[in-house]
Amino acid sequence: MERIHRVSRGERAKLLAAAGYNVFKIPSAAIYVDLLTDSGTGAMSDRQWAAMMTGDEAYAQSRSFVEFESVVQDIFGFKHVIPTHQGRAAEGLLFAVAVKPGDVVPNNIHFDTTRANVEHVGGIALDCVDDKGLDPALEAPFKGDMSLTKLAAAFEKYGRERIPFVMLTITNNSGGGQPVSLANIKAVSEFCREMGVPLIFDACRFAENAWFIQQREEGHGRRTIQEISREIFALGDGCTMSAKKDGLVNIGGFICLNDDDLALQVTNLLILREGFPTYGGLAGRDLAALAQGLREVVDPEYLAYRIGQVARLGRRLEELGVPYLKPPGGHAIYLDARAAVPHIPQEQFPAQAFTAALYLEGGVRGVEIGSLMFDHKDPDTGEVVHPVMELVRLAIPRRVYTHTQLDYVAEVCAAVMNLGERLRGLEITYQPPALRHFTAALQPIGGGDLLTGETT
Numbered sequence: 001m002e003r004i005h006r007v008s009r010g011e012r013a014k015l016l017a018a019a020g021y022n023v024f025k026i027p028s029a030a031i032y033v034d035l036l037t038d039s040g041t042g043a044m045s046d047r048q049w050a051a052m053m054t055g056d057e058a059y060a061q062s063r064s065f066v067e068f069e070s071v072v073q074d075i076f077g078f079k080h081v082i083p084t085h086q087g088r089a090a091e092g093l094l095f096a097v098a099v100k101p102g103d104v105v106p107n108n109i110h111f112d113t114t115r116a117n118v119e120h121v122g123g124i125a126l127d128c129v130d131d132k133g134l135d136p137a138l139e140a141p142f143k144g145d146m147s148l149t150k151l152a153a154a155f156e157k158y159g160r161e162r163i164p165f166v167m168l169t170i171t172n173n174s175g176g177g178q179p180v181s182l183a184n185i186k187a188v189s190e191f192c193r194e195m196g197v198p199l200i201f202d203a204c205r206f207a208e209n210a211w212f213i214q215q216r217e218e219g220h221g222r223r224t225i226q227e228i229s230r231e232i233f234a235l236g237d238g239c240t241m242s243a244k245k246d247g248l249v250n251i252g253g254f255i256c257l258n259d260d261d262l263a264l265q266v267t268n269l270l271i272l273r274e275g276f277p278t279y280g281g282l283a284g285r286d287l288a289a290l291a292q293g294l295r296e297v298v299d300p301e302y303l304a305y306r307i308g309q310v311a312r313l314g315r316r317l318e319e320l321g322v323p324y325l326k327p328p329g330g331h332a333i334y335l336d337a338r339a340a341v342p343h344i345p346q347e348q349f350p351a352q353a354f355t356a357a358l359y360l361e362g363g364v365r366g367v368e369i370g371s372l373m374f375d376h377k378d379p380d381t382g383e384v385v386h387p388v389m390e391l392v393r394l395a396i397p398r399r400v401y402t403h404t405q406l407d408y409v410a411e412v413c414a415a416v417m418n419l420g421e422r423l424r425g426l427e428i429t430y431q432p433p434a435l436r437h438f439t440a441a442l443q444p445i446g447g448g449d450l451l452t453g454e455t456t
């Protein structure tokens with residue numbers, strides 16, 4: 001339990017302006033309900049805390065590593081398990097050894113760190129999600145599915161030798177936390193095998209994805225989350241994992257691989273950058289908590305409550321007329337900013353303006369998943385391409401907030417909607433060269449207050 005309190009609206013206005021209308025820069029003590037991310041923000045269980053007390057801090061081959069490796073192998077089934085301190089470290093290591101400049105990595109939709117890490121080594125990150133995943137209003141059970149047509153077109157265009165592997169993000173975070181069906185995973189896997197390229201999962205929310213398969217895909221209703229997970233991973237050749245999500249820990253990640261040579265190259269780089277291969281940038285106690293978290297995350301009662309809580313927030317928003325990406329995702333609700341504030345054009349960051357207003361009006365912190373995060377240059381023409389969707393993600397930390405707190409969030413969303421054209425667009429005053437949304441500074445167009453335009 002931790003104490004939270006709500007700072008006054010006047011104070012929030014000052015903090016927002018000082019943060020350059022970027023909620024990443026607002027002190028967490030001034031946030032009332034923090035839905036910035038579900039990553040590393042969950043509450044650990046009694047058993048996880050107990051496991052931390054008995055963590056083995058031996059530098060090499062600790063008991064905690066042996067236990068962690070055995071739990072991961074039990075669920076994921078891959079030959080090599082390489083711990084890292086979080087998901088992007090796993091991505092960075094894998095891409096550093098497997099992606100060359102000019103290579104192309106297809107994914108359903110790359111998450112921001114995945115895209116940035118591919119681009120960092122000179123690769124092209126290509127999104128191949130099925131078109132149903134790009135229509136926020138469409139109700140469909142598996143909007144994270146990859147389009148086999150787009151995937152085949154990528155092989156046609158770039159050639160097999162420029163594609164070191166294909167990725168599938170389960171669930172598809174940047175596309176609304178939407179799951180990928182087992183049928184689609186099988187089809188992508190078959191395609192990859194025919195082409196002779198590995199299939200690597202971005203597995204952060206694998207248990208939530210498996211739960212959706214159990215609930216929504218015919219023929220899987222009686223199978224356990226472990227059985228479904230095992231089948232998913234048996235269709236691939238490895239995974240990167242941010243354990244800050246479905247590992248139920250505050251820090252941690254790993255890479256799994258079947259290929260001995262690739263695993264060896266990754267391990268050698270790991271020693272250089274993260275640490276010895278049996279701790280990979282984590283303490284022994286972190287590995288112990290992670291092993292226990294992985295055991296807990298596959299519990300169907302936990303998953304039903306967790307995903308049910310997100311769906312309940314969706315129902316409240318529906319009642320209040322706030323548009324969001326349908327159906328609710330596994331870990332988050334994604335407000336549809338283009339529908340909510342249609343008067344703000346994409347060049348003026350509508351989803352970021354909505355995110356800033358959520359803080360101003362109610363002390364709620366969400367995160368923009370739109371032009372600020374995903375504008376990029378077309379590799380062929382060099383022109384700036386805006387993402388198709390402008391979303392505000394309200395990510396629900398695991399085992400943290402009550403239904404009442406989330407009801408309050410829905411009311412704040414409705415209040416921001418009701419601001420109508422009073423809410424102004426934003427312009428960038430500072431941006432770094434990569435992953436700009438984390439540290440960029442913005443201001444309302446032409447300066448002044450976010451709603452009135454007045455300067456104080």
Ligand SMILES: Cc1ncc(COP(=O)(O)O)c(C=O)c1O
Nearest residue numbers: 039086087088111113173204242
């Ligand atoms: C789908 C996906 N991949 C990768 C990452 C990166 O993980 P980390 O934040 O642990 O570096 C995230 C984090 O939010 C994610 O959602």
